[in-house]
Amino acid sequence: MDNQAILEVSHLSKAFGKNTVLKDIDFTVRPGDVTSIIGASGSGKSTLLRCINLLETPTGGDILYHGKSVVARGFNPSSYRAKVGMVFQSFNLFNNLTVLDNCMIGQIKVLKRNREEAREKALKYLDKVGMVPYMNAKPRQISGGQKQRAAIARALAMDPEILLFDEPTSALDPEMVGEVLSVMRDLANEGMTMLVVTHEMAFARDVSSDVVFMSDGVICEQGDPKEIFSNPKETKTREFLSRILG
Amino acid sequence: MFIDRLTQLGQDIAKLWSQYSASFLLGVRNTLILAVVATAIGCVIGFFCGVLQTIPYTKNDNIFKRFFLKLLRVVIRIYVEIFRGTPMILQAVFIFYALPYFSGNAIQFTNKWICAIVVVSINTGAYMAESFRGGIISIDPGQTEGAKAIGMTHFQTMNSIILPQALRNIMPQIGNNFIINVKDTSVMFIIGFTEFFAYHKMITGATFKYFPSAVIEMAGYLIMTIIASLLLRFVEKKLDGAGSYELVNADQLVMTAGTYNNPEKGSPYDEHSKEYPDLSERRGR
Numbered sequence: 001m002d003n004q005a006i007l008e009v010s011h012l013s014k015a016f017g018k019n020t021v022l023k024d025i026d027f028t029v030r031p032g033d034v035t036s037i038i039g040a041s042g043s044g045k046s047t048l049l050r051c052i053n054l055l056e057t058p059t060g061g062d063i064l065y066h067g068k069s070v071v072a073r074g075f076n077p078s079s080y081r082a083k084v085g086m087v088f089q090s091f092n093l094f095n096n097l098t099v100l101d102n103c104m105i106g107q108i109k110v111l112k113r114n115r116e117e118a119r120e121k122a123l124k125y126l127d128k129v130g131m132v133p134y135m136n137a138k139p140r141q142i143s144g145g146q147k148q149r150a151a152i153a154r155a156l157a158m159d160p161e162i163l164l165f166d167e168p169t170s171a172l173d174p175e176m177v178g179e180v181l182s183v184m185r186d187l188a189n190e191g192m193t194m195l196v197v198t199h200e201m202a203f204a205r206d207v208s209s210d211v212v213f214m215s216d217g218v219i220c221e222q223g224d225p226k227e228i229f230s231n232p233k234e235t236k237t238r239e240f241l242s243r244i245l246g
Numbered sequence: 247m248f249i250d251r252l253t254q255l256g257q258d259i260a261k262l263w264s265q266y267s268a269s270f271l272l273g274v275r276n277t278l279i280l281a282v283v284a285t286a287i288g289c290v291i292g293f294f295c296g297v298l299q300t301i302p303y304t305k306n307d308n309i310f311k312r313f314f315l316k317l318l319r320v321v322i323r324i325y326v327e328i329f330r331g332t333p334m335i336l337q338a339v340f341i342f343y344a345l346p347y348f349s350g351n352a353i354q355f356t357n358k359w360i361c362a363i364v365v366v367s368i369n370t371g372a373y374m375a376e377s378f379r380g381g382i383i384s385i386d387p388g389q390t391e392g393a394k395a396i397g398m399t400h401f402q403t404m405n406s407i408i409l410p411q412a413l414r415n416i417m418p419q420i421g422n423n424f425i426i427n428v429k430d431t432s433v434m435f436i437i438g439f440t441e442f443f444a445y446h447k448m449i450t451g452a453t454f455k456y457f458p459s460a461v462i463e464m465a466g467y468l469i470m471t472i473i474a475s476l477l478l479r480f481v482e483k484k485l486d487g488a489g490s491y492e493l494v495n496a497d498q499l500v501m502t503a504g505t506y507n508n509p510e511k512g513s514p515y516d517e518h519s520k521e522y523p524d525l526s527e528r529r530g531r
Contacts, residue, residue, distance in 0.1 A: 053395060055391055086396075095389065
């Protein structure tokens, strides 16, 4: 078992103009970790995830991917992003392509796989998320839950080392949340390394191996989920959990 | 009285048509060829302007790339402002006489076709540049982020994701420009290009039947533009593709392992399925 960290975030900070949204963030992701990032809206959770995938440029600190800095000049973000999958709150499926083509295009264009190989892989993961029957549908023709499952298949088809989830169920109707969470739960059980920004406390508590609680752009508390949910040390964590769990 | 005039008009039109139908039709042909060719070239110009203008650059890019991209934007901006901001009839005169003026009559537009096509194409290109830019920036940024997140480069994203969607969205604008060109190429008579309207001037010069000829011209332009509209609608429909899709049965697949087993039952994740797991209690709400 390789215990070398996949991602090491150290002293990461991000500011939009004068507005600092992330301050001195430190944490590590090892293979097989399922880390849930929880916290109130506006606490910087999504920005953190977007910084890790370089959709936002960090203004300070460093992110190491297998020990190599991804914010250094001359670093090629494309091949890095191909290894770090991302699932968005608003799905971001390609509207001009069918579900199947959504799962194939990255493999063909970025990983240079041939069509048969890409199709086989796409079908394998569409099958995993139960979306094979809808593979010929365009994104506008399917429901939110189906879109998110297709988006997960698209990310998986790239054979990522780690999957980032940015509030994957927040844009879904309540009855569709379950189908997406159960896909994520399966992935976690299979040993996929995941970093999940979520408001689903049951998922954070029952599925993840680590929980990071963020408040006002800093990591307030992190550790074992059972510990944090049953016995939070910080006042802010306690307040947040009592507010959200009722 | 009015009825008399109408009969008279009918007779005049019939007479004009029998005498000059070949000229009118030649005018229609020239107008259509000019409009089609110039709109096509204009679209190509607009396409490149739109794509080049929207190449992103950040502070981290090297200074040459930033300078070059900025310069490109400025040049395109100037081109658009000049050719969108002056009348096409004047642009025609301007370009037609510019060559002989600077070359001391050594170089001239001997072919009116070339001059007309150049003028209308450049003019259309200025409008289409903005249409393409608008089409590209109107695509949801999430599409770009989705493409970036799987490692696609700007070029790949443009090519496979953004442009196909942008192109669909600006189809009505391309149609608009084509119809405008069918009508506005009439100003090319100023450089002696004989399109549909130029024949009106010639024919009325010989017959003095201004109104009957104008009626023929009106009808001719309307028929051309209405047919163009219908064709464009048809193309748009084609581009939209099928409104429905077919569910795929599991037994057609190579892959059989996994959760999906019976199309009758739906997938275990389908909320309408009887096998849909009740997660409410696990979600702790």
